[in-house]
Amino acid sequence: MAAIKKAGSLNLFGLLAASGLVLFNPLNAQAQLPGITQPANTTTTPINQNQILTGKIKSDIIPAEQLMSQGRYAEAEEMFRELLVNNPADLAATVGLGTALAKQFKLDGADDMLDRVLKSDPNNALAFAGKANVILNRLQSSSGTIRDNRDSYLRQAEDYARRATALAPASGEAHFTLGQVYKEQGRTEDAAQELRTAVSLDPQHSQALSTLGTIKLDQGSLAEAAENFKRAINISSSNSTAHFGLGSVYLRQGQVDDAIKELNTSLYQFPNSWPVRMALGDAYAQQGNQVAAIKEYQLSILIKPENAQPYLKIADIRESRSDLELALADLRSGLSQIPYDIELRQRIAEICLKLEKADDAIKGFRTILQMSPNNPQAVKGLSQGLYIKAQKAAVGALLASNDYEAALKSLDEAIKLSPDDFELRLAQAKLMSLAGAKPDLSKMGDPQNNGEKLAYAEALMAQGEFQKATDMMKTVVASVNDPKQAFAVADVAMLNKDLDNAEAAYKKAITLSGAPERAQRGLDEVARLRKASKDDVIVADELFKKNQLDGAVDRYRHAVSTNPTLADARLGLAKSLEKMQKANSTMLMESAEQYHNYMALNPNQPIKEAEKMRQNIAKLRDKAAKLAEKESKNKRG
CATH class of the missing domain: 1.25.40.10 (Tetratricopeptide repeat domain)
Structure with missing residues (x-):
């Protein structure tokens, strides 16, 4: 499984790079939102085209600005405060303090400082850049209101960032902020261009380099990503995002020990980072240290409980140990936090099938179809649940039920939308066999991959073509070449109670150096059945x-x-x-x-x-x- 996995459209790095931080502080992120309006008295005056604004602050606070570009925000905050004690009217120090607070998710205080600057100086580029940063960081909140209005927030952030670059075209910070906004909007090429501009204007801008690295990592350019992360770390060893990014590169390259070292460095700097906890969980899972992996996933949940991925990954581990009831409990815990997550619901229904809780599975798949009509996986799952139920009860009662007719209708509609989906047509044939109808499977064509062959074998079994089904399953077992595939085939065979082929698949997993304990549990279950x-x-x-x-x-x-x-x-x-x-x-x-x-x-x-x-x-x-x-x-x- 990929080390960095997307949940819906949510990218782990997208949550980090928006602020230049790995830190996620839920208490600060939940602060009361201001209205999406311009600060008071900030009517922008015309820009003198002969004047080049750099956004640079005067020489007595250049050290604080350097700390900012290196990502050392707490130290910069302290220095800005000292300057303001000596001169409360120092707008440069005020905007610097506001930006430092924004970077640390102290968002209400940041807004107050930046609005104060813009009231006195409506053309202050860095104040507009700071306002954009405040909005970007508010987007990391768990608030449903904020998530629902994400596009509006991003449009306002873009407006502020564009003002900053227009007022100070030679400001690296302004271009960096605009690059962050573009990245959050999914405009990666525009984001990369702005970030490169930021680095060219300010070669010491560690955060711009690490954000550029995340874009390259998302694009699969591991070498370029690693180079950017290393440059960022050389400038500022306290850049947690860069350590996280470099650790993620190592994880994708299979250098697990190096990955864990970098991720732990990132975590030491910012312990409340749920994405780093997730990545550490992935690293430990790759090492086979399942206890440590589960611990990291659980810590990630404590920080951000509305993220589906840790629940799914914990379920993966539980299921690999055959602890299906525990996996189900973890997934249901996640569903209580994210009731609209279809992936969680799909997984819960699938595990109910494996536990032979057919009624729970049918209910789960029907709920998914209400949320996502004609969802192919849910339609297939519903037909599988009905078939399992039919094996344990009188077929006549099932055929007379609304569930059976609803499933056939859902299959018809899904097939109309995806007429080339071989597995959907096989699911339909399998369900029709319960009523005594036996569509000619040979007219559907030949299965082209193992997934289609497994579905074909299920349909053959439903029609009483036991020998043909067994032969088809044997070809699948013979074709697998890694333990994970072998266990997947064995699990499907067990779901269909094809005990002979389940036994063969578990034994194949052992020959492929698969987990012997898991294989033995499977073999024991075959013998028990x-x-x-x-x-x-x-x-x-x-x-x-x-x-x-x-x-x-x-x-x-x-x-x-x-x-x-x-x-x-x-x-x-x-x-x-x-x-x-x-x-x-x-x-x-x-x-x-x-x-x-x-x-x-x-x-x-x-x-x-x-x-x-x-x-x-x-x-x-x-x-x-x-x-x-x-x-x-x-x-x-």
């Missing part, structure tokens, strides 16, 4: 002999849902349904289908027995059809 299904058949056989048919049907169904290829369970279920008193058309049709499945699983029957069973299947289907017609007439009255 095989034994449980056989035990169910033994109990069901006894109930059948005693003519306790309802109980027998329940136990045979459970055996089939646990191990669909157990022939004796199929045969027992067929006999029990056929023998039921007052059997309706659905029961008789299902009995015929189970006899058919038994024959598919037991192809070596004696010829006479096979022919006798085929005749019985034909009689059951004919009887079911006549009974269905009679039931329909009675229903119409």
Whole structure:
């Protein structure tokens, strides 16, 4: 999994570079927002075209300005305050203090200082740059109001930054601020140009270099990114963003130890950085230190609980240990913070499927479809949930439910939008098989990748083509070449209770140097399910002999849902349904289908027995059809 991962449109670096800091202080970020208006009395006077404004401050505070460009904001703040004690009317020191406060997320104090400057000097370029920085830093707040008005805030920030560059075209800080705004707006090329201009005007601007490095990192230009980060660190070793960026480069390059060193340096400088905690979690996960990884992800959550990624990554680790219930608990904790996050909801529903909590999974997928109509993954998941439910309950009850019709409708609509989605069409075929329809899968074309082959195998299994399904799964198992792929295939096989191929995939993972403990847990679960299904058949056989048919049907169904290829369970279920008193058309049709499945699983029957069973299947289907017609007439009255 990528070391730096996007959550929706949110980029980790985008949250950092906007301020030139890695620090995120939720207390400051939650400060009361000012209205998005211009400061009072800031009507800009015409600029003298013969005058070049640099934005540089007078010589007695040049040391403080240098501290600012190096990212040493707390030290700069202290120096500016000392200057203001000596001369409260010093506008240069006032704007410097306001900017230093803005960089440290002391946003209300920054606004007050910068508005004071603009009241006296409406053409102060650095004050406008500072105002833009205040807005950029407010955007890192967890406030829903701020997030909802993000575009408006960015437009105002751009207006302030443009004023700054117009008033002081030779100011590196002004161009740096405009570059930050462009980056937040997704205008990376414009941002990079402004940042390069900032560095050319002020070669000691460490933050401009580190922000330029984040852009190169996002673009995958690791060498250029590393060069910019190293230059930034050489200028200012306290530049936390640069250490974070360099650590992220090392992480992508597989230099995990070097990455952890840089990330820890960044964290030492700013302990409240949730993106650094996330990256450290990724680094420890790559090392196989899952305990340390979970700890870092949890610390990231404490700082920014509305970020979905740490919940998902903790769930990845829990799931790799087969701790599905714990994974589910962590994901639900995240959902309480971010109820509109579809990725969290999708993952929760998928884990419910693996836990065979079919009703919870169906509910989850339906909720996703309400939030995101025709979502292909949710449609596929819904069909899978219904199929699993059908294995454990009477198919007739499911077919009569609103869930079944709603799922078929959702599949139809999704296929219209994505007619080339092979897996959607296979999901439709699989669901239709529950009603006895068997679309010709061969007319859909051949699966082209492992994902399509897995879906194809599921559809074949649903149609009772057990040998073809097994053969398809075998080709997938044979093709995987790394442990992660092998475990993924094994998990899909386990979800479908294809125990033979699940066992083969777990063993393949071991040969590929996969986690032996996880593989052994999987193999143990395969063995447990095989034994449980056989035990169910033994109990069901006894109930059948005693003519306790309802109980027998329940136990045979459970055996089939646990191990669909157990022939004796199929045969027992067929006999029990056929023998039921007052059997309706659905029961008789299902009995015929189970006899058919038994024959598919037991192809070596004696010829006479096979022919006798085929005749019985034909009689059951004919009887079911006549009974269905009679039931329909009675229903119409």
